[in-house]
Amino acid sequence: MNFRKMMAIAVVAAGGFWVVAAQAEETVAWWDFLGGGDGVRMKQMISDFNAAHAGKIKIDATTLEWGTPFYAKVQTSVAVGEAPDVMTYHASRIPLAVSQDILEEITADDMSKMGLSASDFAQTTMGAVTVDGKQYAVPLDTHPIVLYYNRDLLKKAGVLGGDGRPVGMGNKEEFTATLQKLKDAGVEFPLGSVTADGNFMYRTIYSLVCQQGGELLTGNEFLAGDNPEKLARALAVLQGWTKAGLQSTYTDYPATVALFTSGKAAMMINGVWEVPTMTDLAKQGKLFDWGAVEIPVIFDKPCTYADSHSFAIPKNKGKEISPEKRAAVLEVISWMDKHSLFWATAGHIPAYKPVTETAEYKAMEPNATYSTLTANMIFDPKSPKAGVAGPIFDIMSNYFVPTLNGEMEPGEAVKSIKEELNSM
């Protein structure tokens, strides 16, 4: 055999092998926006998935910038047929996505292929990914905001209850008194708040509106009836805390977390996604004794804003997903949901009930302490104008920074918000 012949055989053999391998392994292009402590957990889950499906399915994951950049990129990529095969999606954005026709429907057939059923999820969560009776995503988790606290500082100021939780969680006066006691005990910022980031404060303020039974969207009208007063009252409470020096002013997101973890702020209202930050620091022995509970009731009833990370399949224009690829994507989604016990270590509450019903999950801290709040959750209004980084979110959050820091009166802000929302 001469050299040339040998090479030819080698090339054919290699090529043939490659074809076999390509047929056997399906690569799933994946986009997410999980850049924080939860992103590290998700990367771990992806590599576990890949290890468990070696030779069959491989996830090729890309993490993109959260918020407007992510959603703008999804829209443009779908329009030109360059979208990923699967992506994380906020449930609150689904009505907008459906109006833009960028998501594939998840059919009952898909659900049974994944071994999932609608009854495996809480009704509110399932409702959030459904538009006009059609399902457009599979929820992975719910992620509310919670109140983080520093037990050492609270104990020092005498506001730590016998159950290891803060006292004064029942109404505005009580909670303000708790904050005041912390201040009197020499704590620089009783409450660390993201007062320089209206996007973030949207979650807290929407919770406070809901605690008064208010709603943002009634039929087609924004802030109808007495809802403007309810929004103004929510803003006034927060502004009052700033004016009394009870919460940090003009503080951006990273600085808020830093104020809390460094012990300058005794409490912090933040998303459950900061849980990994705390557990990791505590593990290294760099954090005080900490806890997280449902946010206080400031008005009439407990209510907490929540959203859900879900998985959606983009409707790629002119480049429809093949049945094989779709089957692989469904396997990815199904596996992620069924293994979401690990996702709970990122702080989130898994959406898949069989996971949250396990003894292991029920014993998990601090999730167990705040998981009661699922009964009091409220999602964004169901409208194509709602959703993370969507029109309502954007317009409202623009007015929060000046109001919370005392540069604008709550009434003035609410009037402008109402005008702007209704003239959209």
Place this chain on the structure above:
Amino acid sequence: MLRNSRTERLVALVLVAPFMAIYLLAFVYPTVQMFRISFTDAPLIGAGRWVGLDNYLRLDNDPMFRRAVWNTAYFVLMTVVPGTLIALLIALGVSRLKGRFQAIVLALFFLPYILPVSVVYLIWDWTLNFQFGIAMHALDWLGIPRVPVFKSRLWFLPAVAGVTIWWTAGFSILLFLAGLRSIPAEIYEAAALDNSTRWTTFRRITWPLLWPITSLVLTIQLILQLKIFDQVYLFSIGGRPNDNMVLVYYVFQKAFQQNQGGRAAAVAVTLFVLVVVVSVLQFQLLRFAERRRR
């Protein structure tokens, strides 16, 4: 040798064709589309219904658009002339230095210009962070209350203007230096023989001979600052109040955040016309000023 004008034309065409093709594809075509979309109610992606002048008529009664125009003008006012003057002063200083020392000083002034805008943003955001910035510790030390520079309504635009001047002055300085070097030394010698004072030398020689450079810098700066976006966007991360609204930001907000492509296009067309009108007007004014001086 006789020139074949047909071959000449062919060669010319071949040479400019690649540029023209890209120009048509990447500039003219999108511009035409922008005008077309501005008459529809299109979302960010996809077509919309024809709505005629609706998008433009709504601008007339839109407080946010008015604020964007005003803020853009305010920003231009704070950056264009002051930035040019600062660059001129620095260039006059640097031109007095000699040799390697001059090169080092010039490099120091030029350095910020090579930084990408995101790095500029991070440097200043860290320096002036309300809770943890170094500058705030300096204020504490001096006993002055902290100022939330990039977070308050009052300070935001002036602060961004300052950062912008710091960032872009290097290029203007370079242009001014080139201009200063092109003024013949003999003229200064003659002036010195005539016992001309420093001020007279500057007013009668340097300033008039530097005028073409000055008007160039002013024009470049004007067009650049009318299109201000990156810095305002970055420093506004987290939903700054609409008080910071500038025109390009408004286009971004309408298109990408509120999913209103048609209305965004109408604002973009308005800005496009504004840039053309203002820069042509300024260019004519500067030419007029130059002619009158002769």
